Amino acid sequence: MSYFQKIKNIPFVIRALSLAAAVVIVLFLSGPTNQINNFAKNIFHNIAGSSQPDSSIVLITINERDIESLGSWPLKRSYYALAVSQLNKAGVNKIGIEIFLSEGTAFQSVYNELLNQQIEKSSNFVLASLVSGLKYEDEKFTADSMLFPSPKIENKNIKSGHLNFVQSDGIYIPKLLIVDEKIEQSFSSALFDSEENTNQDLLKVNFNISWGSFKKYSLLEFFETAENPELLKKKFGDKIVIIGVSDPAIAKTIQTAFDDKFSGIGIHATALNNLMKNENINFKHNGFSTVIFLLLILLFTYKIENIHSIKYYLLGIPLFLILSFFLFIKLNIEVNYSAFIIPLVFVSAARFVNYLFEKNKRLSSSISEADILKAALKAKEINLERLQKELDLKTDSPPQELVHQVLMLKKEIEQLRKNENDETAEVYNQEEVQNFFGLIYKSKIMRDVVSIVQKVAPQNATVLITGESGSGKELIANAIHQLSERKNNNFVAINCAALTETLLESELFGHVKGAFTNAVAEKKGRFEVADKGTIFLDEIGETSENFQVKLLRVIQSGEFQKVGANETQHADVRIVAATNKNLEELVKEKKFREDLYYRLNVIKIYLPPLRERKEDIEPIVNFFVKKENEKLSISKAAMQQLVENDWKGNVRELESVIKRACIFASAEKREIIKLNDLPSEIVKTDKTNLEALILESLREKEFSHTSINETAKELGDISRTIVSENFRGIVFKNYFDSNFETDSAAQKISASGKEEVVEKVKSKIQTYLKNINKDLEKMNSKQFDEIKSEFSSKYKNLPQKYHFYLDEIIKHLILKIPR
Known part of the structure; x- marks a missing residue:
């Protein structure tokens, strides 16, 4: 068993390095792990959809329009005083101003008194404070100093809460800070708790709510509502009201699962909602989950034996996703998703690299069928040389058995040499090959045809193309159109043999509504569509005499009538006709109108069949092969068989054969088309392959x-x-x-x-x-x-x-x- 035969026998160093790298990233690189964890949580939130916040939370937001209407930023504190006054009248439960009111200027101090008076009238009021130098030491948060709002400096009985938070793989808010023996709750905790406590836990905010889910009013909307006391009480009575800034030019914004710009006031409103509904994220299982996931991945690595055993992936990954989703959405428990995802990716990548290495090693160390056949050819040639020398020494009366052995060896060698050609890609000179509007050629006879087309195309004369089916007559017709002054108008092709006389007349000339059964609407004919362009009438020799009369009229005058119509219409159309029949013989047999023949036969172009231009087969084959699969080529032996075939169906038949061969070669993951890929009726010689050689030898x-x-x-x-x-x-x-x-x-x-x-x-x-x-x-x-x-x-x-x-x-x- 080779070193790389099975995944469980991957060299220890590769397994150790892949797992070690994953562990290092999970444990020591917070950047990638935070990104993965946040991505996973956002996916879960989007699947579950936005929750609804507690109905008692109402936001009054100060947006850009409010600031423009009420003056510049910062707003006069008289506006806050007025808002608090109106909210007190409405009988709100609690009021929180999520704006740090600094001591400010003497100008602002004039309005501070008004605000202080209103705050003192409110029993449940929370102002915003700030701390500087926030850090985590000895399993608790500390800060260098505490900054209180100016109303609290003047009146220490006013309640306040800090706005600080830590941002890493989410938003963490210290529920309580102690600075210089002063205890300060978080803003959301102060609004939620009636009394201070000494719990220094971290609150990890669960952003399971979109910004649009909150019940909110702009400051101007609030003042308008305040003009109606009943409406004011209805909307704000017994509510917890938070006043804050939503203008992104002033307030900090973050990105959440539901919003690209989630306002700062929303952070603390969401934190309050988490506390009220007990929905804050429980992140204390991260360490435990990291250990469990790493152990599972280690077990996972040794359990799966090869890259094809995907059932463990199909079972393990969905189970991980479902369990993680349930814990996070239903129980608000967060685990370290990266501890599962990163090692899984590393292990899977190691497996895939090993798979490619093993595959490459098998290919390079084993002998291909082509190599075996070459070795067999060489062995038989050596054997033939030995027998030939033995035969030469017995010139008088050579044994018949020896003569028979020599003849058989020569025959086998000839077949093996043919097979060697079947393993070698054909190389041809691309420089001589021409592509004339899809017509591939390099023969002189086709160069002459193309020369005629180039001469007649700019004229407006009717052209008759003759040639066998599948030889490319429509490509010639299209080339005539593309090289004419009509090229910017329609090129319309129709096969006259594919339709009955009635349908052909309707198709070419159109019909009016009610002209016949199922004629439910008026229809444009091909001549009308091809006006100022070119119409290609294929298989013109298959049309009836009655139709030929009508066609003759169009050619002579450009006039025609729709089926069921009395009006005559006119179309300026160049006609290019084609046939695989001998129209002169049909004229003699009275099966084709002589006058129509002469009208069509202004310029005649004969398109030779493929068997008359064998040298074009090679470039056509290569064109079709590359069209099907750019990586494929064709063997010398297969190309020789294609060139020698008569191709009664011409290019159309050849294209079908190449499509079939490309499918067979691709199915066996080969990059060369062999004789075995061609239909048996095309391959005229015996096929010698490894299967035949082995079976023949074993039978002997x-x-x-x-x-x-x-x-x-x-x-x-x-x-x-x-x-x-x-x-x-x-x-x-x-x-x-x-x-x-x-x-x-x-x-x-x-x-x-x-x-x-x-x-x-x-x-x-x-x-x-x-x-x-x-x-x-x-x-x-x-x-x-x-x-x-x-x-x-x-x-x-x-x-x-x-x-x-x-x-x-x-x-x-x-x-x-x-x-």
Whole structure:
């Protein structure tokens, strides 16, 4: 077993480094972990949707319009005094001013007295304070100094709360600060608690509410409401009212799951709502969850054996997401999501790199089919040289057996050389190839055709294109249009043979409403649509005489009538017609109007079939191959077969064959199209491949115990495993082709009339099937996808082309397992 064969055997250093790197990031790099944790919480919030805040919380916001209307910032404190006065009249529960009212200037001091008077009348009033030098020491928050608002400096009985918070992977607010033995609650705690306490816990704000969910009024709206005492009491009575600034030019904003700009007043309003509803985030399980997640990932790493065993991913990741979502949204418990996500990404990346490395190693260390065939060719050439010398020494009467061996070797070598060409990509000179409006060519005959097109296209004459079906007549017609003065107008193509006479007339000339059954609306004809442009009439030789009369009129005068109409219409249209028939013969047989023929045959262009321009096949093939898959190329042997084919369907048939070949080559993950990818009717020579070589050699040795080793030596001393795995694939293929009949498959594989040889092959087939059945019985599941993921060892060395047959055999055997 190779060093990189299974994920569980990844070198220890790779596993250790990937996990160590993940642990370092999780434990010591707060930047990436905070980003991941915030991203996860935002996703959960968006899935759950915005909650509704407590109905007792009402905000009075000072926005940009308020500031412009009431003067400059800061506002006169008389406005706060007026607001507090009106709120007291409304019978509010509590009032909080989330604006730090500094001592200010003498000008402001005039209004401080008014505000102080109103505050003293209010029993439940909270002002905003600030601390400087906030830090966390000895498991508690401290600060250098406390800054109180000017009303509290004058009256120490006024209640206040600090506005400070810490921002990292969220917003943390110290519920209580002690500075110089002075105790200061947070602004939200002061509004929520009736009495101070010594609880120094951190409140992590849960932003489960959008800014738009809060009940709020601008300051001007509030003053307008205050003019109606009843309405004022209805809206603000018994409420907790917070007054603050929402203008982003003044107030700090943050980004949340629901809002790009969430105002500072909203932070403290949300914190208050968290306290009232007990919805603040419980972050105390982060350390425990980090340890648990890292242990799970470690277990996860050793449990999954290979990159294909995704059931643990499919089970573990959704379980993690569902559990995390439930804890966060329903219980407000936050865990360290990054402790799961980062190690998972690192481990998965290590697995993927290992998978690529293992795949590359298998490809580089194993011998490809092409290499084996080359080795077989070389071995047979050496053997032929030896036999030829032996034959030359016996010139008088050479043994017939020796002569036969030499002839057989020459034949086999010839076939192997053809196969060698099937492994080598064809290279051609791109410089001589021309692409004329989709018409690919390099032959002289096509250069002459293109030259005629270039000469007649600028004229306005009618053109008749003749040539077999699929030769590219419509491409020529389009080129004529594109090179004419009509190129900016419509090019309209219609196949005259595809429609009945009635439908063709309606399609070309149009019809009026009610002209015939189902004519529910007026319709424009192709001639009308092609006005000032070009119309291409393909298969013109298939039209009826009655239709030809009407077409002749259009060509002569440009006049036509819609079906069911009396009015005559006119269209300025250039006509390009095409046919795969001999119109001159049809004229003689009275099947095509002579006058119409002469009208159409102003300029005649003959488009030769593909068999008359063989040198164009190679560039056309390469054009179609690159069109289907840029990475694909075609072998010399396959190209030779395509060039030698007659192509009765011309370019259209060739394109279909190339599409088929590209699909087959891509399915086997090859970058070269081989003879095997072409239809059997095109490939005229015998195909020599590894399957045929191995099977022929084993048959010669009558499937003896030493036949595998002898065949491996005969094919250039290759690995015994390559021969045995190819033979296993041959068994699966023939067993499937024989409709899962062991006797029939054994007969096909052995191709022998000897019963003992057939029995040897039959025994081999039964052994392979018994091994599969034995492993199937150990499986609890009967789902093919799950079984296949556990059967990776059975597919590992089996050539890719036989995987389909093993799939079908497993499915067949699953159905036979008793339920």
